[in-house]
Each structure stands twice: as C-alpha cells, then as structure tokens.
Amino acid sequence: MKLDIFRECFREWYPVFLHNPYIKRLFIYDMFAGSGKDSIGNLGSPLILLQEAIGEEQQHCEYLRKSKTPIVLFGFNEKDEKKMSELKSHVETEIAECKSRCQYEDCVFEKSFFYKHADFQELIKNPKLQSALNNKQYGKFVLLDQYGFKQITDDVFLRLVNAPKTDFIFFIASSFIKRFKELPAVTAYFKKENISFDETMPKECHRVITNYFRALLPSDKEYYLHSFTIQKGKNYYGLIFGSNHSLGMEKFLRVCWRQDAFAGESNCNINNDFQAGELFHVPGVSNKKQKVSDEIMKRILSQQITSNIDGLKYALRCGCEPKIYVEVIDKLRRYNQVTIDGVFNRTAANIHNAKPYNIVIL
Numbered sequence: 001m002k003l004d005i006f007r008e009c010f011r012e013w014y015p016v017f018l019h020n021p022y023i024k025r026l027f028i029y030d031m032f033a034g035s036g037k038d039s040i041g042n043l044g045s046p047l048i049l050l051q052e053a054i055g056e057e058q059q060h061c062e063y064l065r066k067s068k069t070p071i072v073l074f075g076f077n078e079k080d081e082k083k084m085s086e087l088k089s090h091v092e093t094e095i096a097e098c099k100s101r102c103q104y105e106d107c108v109f110e111k112s113f114f115y116k117h118a119d120f121q122e123l124i125k126n127p128k129l130q131s132a133l134n135n136k137q138y139g140k141f142v143l144l145d146q147y148g149f150k151q152i153t154d155d156v157f158l159r160l161v162n163a164p165k166t167d168f169i170f171f172i173a174s175s176f177i178k179r180f181k182e183l184p185a186v187t188a189y190f191k192k193e194n195i196s197f198d199e200t201m202p203k204e205c206h207r208v209i210t211n212y213f214r215a216l217l218p219s220d221k222e223y224y225l226h227s228f229t230i231q232k233g234k235n236y237y238g239l240i241f242g243s244n245h246s247l248g249m250e251k252f253l254r255v256c257w258r259q260d261a262f263a264g265e266s267n268c269n270i271n272n273d274f275q276a277g278e279l280f281h282v283p284g285v286s287n288k289k290q291k292v293s294d295e296i297m298k299r300i301l302s303q304q305i306t307s308n309i310d311g312l313k314y315a316l317r318c319g320c321e322p323k324i325y326v327e328v329i330d331k332l333r334r335y336n337q338v339t340i341d342g343v344f345n346r347t348a349a350n351i352h353n354a355k356p357y358n359i360v361i362l
C-alpha cells in the first residue's frame with residue numbers, strides 16, 4: 001500500500017509541474033532509495049518514480065522531446081554501498097528496456113540521474129541541494145522512505161516546508177514512537193511534551209504524530225498537511241504529505257480517498273464506520289464526512305467561514321475533498337439560511353482558480 005500511494009501521488013503530481021511553463025527544472029528526489037527492487041523482483045520507489053516519469057506508452061517522454069523544458073532530473077541517495085550499486089544497475093536496465101520500445105535512438109532521461117552515497121542528515125544540509133530546494137523556478141518532489149522515525153527531524157521538516165514549489169511525502173513508524181516515547185532514542189528527535197497518546201485509541205497514534213508536525217508549521221504560512229495511516233499486524237505506520245499549494249493537497253487527497261472511501265486516511269477503518277453488509281451502512285456516508293460537514297455548517301452560520309475560498313480551503317485542511325463544502329452551501333441555500341454576494345459557482349476542483357464570492361447569513 002505504501003508503494004501504491006507513492007506511485008499514485010507522484011502520478012498526480014508530475015504532470016502539473018511538467019506542463020507548467022514557469023518551471024525550468026524538475027527535481028525528483030528519493031532520499032532513501034534502496035536497491036530499486038526487492039528480493040523477488042518487486043519494484044522499489046526509484047524505479048516506480050522513473051516509470052511514472054516516462055508515462056504510459058512513453059507519453060511524458062514524447063512531451064519532453066517536443067518541448068525541451070523543463071529539464072527533469074532524478075536525485076537518488078542510498079547510504080548502503082551495495083544497494084547503491086544494485087540501484088544503478090536496475091536503473092540502467094530499466095532505461096535500456098525503455099529504449100528498446102522507443103522509436104528514437106536517444107533517451108530524454110539517459111543523463112538525468114545523479115546518485116549520492118551519503119548520510120541523509122548531512123545531505124539535507126548540502127548547499128547545492130538547498131540551493132535547488134529554494135529555487136522558485138524549480139519544481140521538487142521529495143520522497144523520504146526512511147527506516148523507522150529518526151531522519152525527519154523538526155529541522156528537516158521545516159526545511160522542506162519552507163522550500164518553494166516543493167511537495168514531499170515521508171514514511172514514519174508511528175507505533176514505535178508511541179511505544180518508546182519516554183526513551184532517549186525517541187526524545188532525542190521528538191519533544192515528548194508535545195506528543196500525547198491515548199492508550200485506548202491505538203489507531204490514533206499516526207494522527208498524533210501528524211499533529212506534532214502540524215504544530216511546527218509557521219502560524220503565518222498557508223500550508224497543507226495530510227496523513228495516511230497504514231496498519232500492519234498490531235503496528236501502525238504512516239505517510240505524511242506536505243504541499244505549499246492547495247492543488248498539491250487536492251491531488252494527494254484524491255489518492256487517499258481512492259484508498260479509503262470512509263475517511264481518506266487509513267487502511268484500518270479509523271473512525272469505526274459501518275461497512276458494506278452491516279445493518280446501518282449507507283453508501284457514501286461516513287463519520288468523518290458528517291463531522292466535517294457539520295463543522296463547516298457551524299462555521300458558516302457563526303461567520304467564521306465567510307466565502308467560498310474559506311470553505312474550500314477549510315475542507316482541504318480537514319482532509320476532505322473540497323466538494324464537501326459545496327454540498328454544505330447547497331443545503332444552506334436550499335433552506336434559505338444563506339445567500340451569495342457575488343456570482344455563485346460550484347467549483348470543487350482546482351480551487352486556486354475558483355471565482356470568489358461572499359456568504360451572507362439570512
């Protein structure tokens with residue numbers, strides 16, 4: 001599931017930046033790349049990223065060949081020397097197989113790979129990497145499939161948050177932080193006074209970790225963060241995605257809601273919804289949707305949400321697709337509780353392009 005989400009997330013992200021005329025370069029970073037394949041030949045994250053960058057029937061290659069911009073570059077880092085050697089070999093094989101299916105002799109990606117054999121904590125402070133991350137003309141996708149929880153420190157998180165045109169997704173072993181929260185191995189990386197787990201709600205542990213990172217966000221910065229909990233046995237792991245732009249979050253939420261139709265955030269029925277076949281199951285209805293809908297309605301009627309832009313962005317921050325706001329405003333208008341100052345529209349996708357209107361309480 002983790003790799004599936006990585007793939008779908010990048011598949012949603014990549015064309016947006018690829019077709020942006022203001023982006024001069026695309027940097028695709030996999031900071032814990034591994035060997036590229038597991039012991040039975042399943043693809044790892046770097047080869048997944050490469051395949052998606054090529055596109056179905058090489059569609060993205062065709063675009064790059066015609067447009068010449070942006071320049072697409074891959075940065076793969078793997079500390080283990082043996083795994084790095086295997087990764088290079090797997091990438092070369094993948095490129096060779098791609099070329100065998102291509103009508104062109106040259107490959108747009110053949111010289112696009114940069115490999116590092118470095119400690120991540122040193123690499124993230126590298127001036128050349130920081131220069132690329134901070135360049136507003138470069139689009140960056142940063143994948144951080146760490147082993148455990150130690151690598152994404154407060155400082156690393158904020159470096160990524162403050163990098164323009166940068167979306168990131170990282171993996172973290174949340175159960176282990178919960179289990180060993182008092183030990184120096186954990187407190188060296190997380191301020192334990194800022195993490196409070198409820199022992200009666202083990203499924204919540206990744207939400208707690210996500211809220212820890214959310215609390216680090218600068219109060220004056222518009223930023224979007226969402227998580228996905230993955231249960232395996234008795235343990236809970238998770239992904240956290242961050243984006244400076246509402247469109248980035250829209251696309252990640254689309255991936256998450258395809259995986260989890262109840263809450264868009266887990267593989268373990270995190271809100272204890274009634275499922276198909278159970279007596280009280282209603283298709284399309286969930287505890288999370290109802291809770292967020294109720295809160296949006298409350299905020300509109302109390303004038304905390306005063307425009308469609310406010311409502312759409314609030315839905316995103318709650319981890320819901322923006323259409324949930326449209327459903328609420330439709331209901332309020334139908335019952336004559338609000339009216340619109342401006343031209344009403346039902347925009348629920350690409351909300352950064354939505355024409356604004358104000359909400360007037362009747």
